[in-house]
Amino acid sequence: MQCVVDHAHDLRSEYVLRITGTVRQRPEGTANANLPTGEVEVGDCEVEVLSTAEPPAFPISDRIEADETVRMKYRYLDLRRDRMQRNLRIRARVNAALRRSMEQQGFVEIETPLLWTPTPEGAREFLVPSRLQPGSQYVLPQSPQIAKQLLMVAGFDRYYQIARCLRDEDLRADRQFEFSQLDVEASFVEPEDIYGFIGEAVADATEAVTGTRPDIERLPYSEAMERFGVDKPDLRFAMELTELTEVFSATGFKAFQAQCIKGIRVAGGSQEFGRNKLDALTDRAKSLGAKGLVWMRVKAGGELESPVAKFLSAGEQQALHKEMGAHPGDLLLLVADERRRVQEVLGQLRLDLGKPPVSEGPYRFVWVTDFPMFDGRDDAGHPVAAHHPFTMPHPDDVDLLDSDPLAVRSQAYDLVLNGWELGSGSIRIHRSDIQARVFRALGVSDEEAAARFGFLLGAFRYGAPPHGGFAVGLDRLTAILAGEDNIREVIAFPKASSGVDPMTGAPKPVDARVLADVGLRTLPPPT
RNA sequence: GGUCCUGUGGUGCAGUUUGGAGUGCACGCCGGCCUGUCAAGCCGGAGGUCGCGAGUUCAAAUCUCGUCAGGACCGCCA
Structure with a gap:
């Protein structure tokens, strides 16, 4: 909005001002049709400088793309740009629409612990040393997977959560250490029910951003591989x-x-x-x-x-x-x-x-269904779980578990959008006899299973409903809806690909005394 | 752990192929002028370890090697 000021002021860009005046039509010949506020102006202004500002380290403008290093170091300035303001507001809309949708579908939001127990296997976990139990560690959850299955045993038959997940793996354009998921689990469900719940929520979120409600297609895994050569096909071309x-x-x-x-x-x-x-x-x-x-x-x-x-x-x-x-x-x-x-x-x-640019073209959601139960074999010759070891095999294939495990289909499915894996889910095993057969196929001994997942397997002895669920990656969904090809652009304070936060400098060494408090001592840096 | 791309005043670029004085453009900054403008305009000025370190050469932003940082990808992400 243009302000008309009678007296000179020493005003620079990024100053914070309070301006009092009267909105009025612009005088003849000064209107500007190119601006949303080009018809009006604020006249007879009084200007008060609330805060002065040094020149910013880079121009706060969508016209000029500053270097990533500088953007990240001064993220609070970067976030002032229209693009980032828009992206984070899109994210908020997605978030709100998903919550609204799950609430309407009768789901209950339940928070699960961030300080969790190590479950070796899967993604590398972030450790949190314990002060009261020196030498022992919590881990930050790579997902609320086991917690939400326990909630099923507990009788919360429709759970959801906008959950933060943490994985200590290398970063990518579509991967940060920490990311958010719409995490869902429900009891007495079949894959069709999950497609319904999640499809509704994702369509609601997409409609909230784009104004158009997308269809979600279906494609069996084997067909996706034959026709597109990948398990996350981009159907836009x-x-x-x-x-x-x-x-x-x-x-x-x-x-x-x-x-x-x-x-x-x-x-x-x-x-x-x-x-x-x-x-x-x-x-x-x-x-x-x-x-x-x-x-x-x-x-x-x-x-x-x-x-x-x-x-x-x-x-x-x-x-x-x-x-x-x-x-x-x-x-x-x-x-x-x-x-x-x-x-x-x-x-x-x-x-x-x-492949067209991410910002282009229609939103082609597709359920990729009937994933295989196992994906290749490990060095010891055991099949490797394609999803996770609690995934229910396809009912027709259970008898192949021992004879031909690699042919076993699972009741696991992915949601894919324009070539990005938005998330995955499955029907879980709730019967201990089937779970035992799957562990056996994976080469996990009873003792090992008990040591790792004893608290879950124990819970299943007390009446576990059939259940299954899904998790939708919020960062990826938002990035695509915002037309961004990197999830950093929809995260307020992301990490660089080295895992460093250029703004705060984290991670940093801490005082030896602080370490001692939690029973730790650092090794000399590797040479 | 590996492959590739990038690194030049505060910012964005050109210059690197074919070595020859820190050369150029735009924005910003400082000073002045002008001003119903809206990416304001005009005049003047300051601002550089060409990421860093070696090497080759009479001479390196430019060629070679190493290294650091950012990015993309592979590995990794049940």
Whole structure:
């Protein structure tokens, strides 16, 4: 708002002022249609300086992007910018909408402890030394998982919480040490019930920010992997992986005598990708683990231009052309390898070549369902839990636990938005016989299970309802709704990727006396 | 632990490829002028360890090595 002042004042940017005056129409010829307040002004102003200000370390303006280091060091100035004001207000709207939605759906908000017990396995935990029990540690929870399951045993059959979670793992654009989740658990539910609860809440939050209520699609895990090569597909663009294994089932071309062949079609890409770019793509594919990358340009007459074209029969070329839906000018990229490898490589290339910016395009929510129970094997040959060890196997697959564990589907599901994993959940095991079989499959002995999770397993002996739940990553949801590709932009005081807070300087050494109080002594810094 | 990108007055950039005096642009800052302006305008001025340390060279912002910081990614995140 423009203020008209009669007498000179020594006013600088970022001063804090109290201005008293009268709002009035601007005089003829001074209106400015480009400003929201361009029709009016405050006249006959009295100005009082409440606080002077040094020039800020960087311009407080959305027009100029300051260096991250400087922004973080002076975060309180950075937060004055329109962009950050907007982002944090979007976050508040998301937060409020989620709470409102869960309350309306009859859920009860219950807080769980931040000082929790170590549960070795999973993410590395932050330790909190105990003063009253010197030498012993609490940990900060990586999630309220076990606490909320105990609440189910306790009879709070619909629990939710906007929970802070802490994981001492390396930071990324979508990962901070501490992050917030809409954490949910309910009793007597099936996956459909969870999709309903969470879908409602997330749609409410999205509508609160964008004004439009999104649909949420469904995709089984195996289909996501076959069509998109990832378990968190970005459905905003196609370029799907085409199955070509059958096409080359009898091929004489050695490189295509593989378990799986798939391809992606870059529409109109044959012009854009000259030899340099194709070489770069091949290097990229190799760095992703492929043995190689076969490229083909689709010529005007439909014939294929490729270093390997001469090894392929006319029938194979025709079938390939048809399966890929090729048009003249397209670029085809093929990978042959083990199925999982093919999916990974082409899934990543698809993202490299086609993924739109986060700020673009519709919100394509999708439930990825029927995740496998286990994901590969550890060094000892035991299957590794894909979700967590309390995940209920798919009812049809329970009998495979011993015979073919890697084929067991679980009742676990993810919510994905535009290629970001927003969160995951599952139906939990509430029967001790099934839990015992899962632990056995994982190679966890009874003693070990009792030592780690005894208090949970003990609770289950006193009548545990069937239950399941979910957790939605608030930082990620908010970032996408705000059009930001880094969750730091929706967190008031984030950490740098080194884990340091450039504003406060944390973490810092503390006095040896303070350490002694909690029974600790520091080692000399590693050399 | 690894790969890659970035680091130049307070801020944002150009200069680095092909070594030749700290050269340039915009913003800000200081002084002055002007002013119904709204990213105000005009004139003048100050402000630099080219992240840091070695090396190559007659000569390094520029080339090499190391190191620090920020960022992206891999590992990691049940």
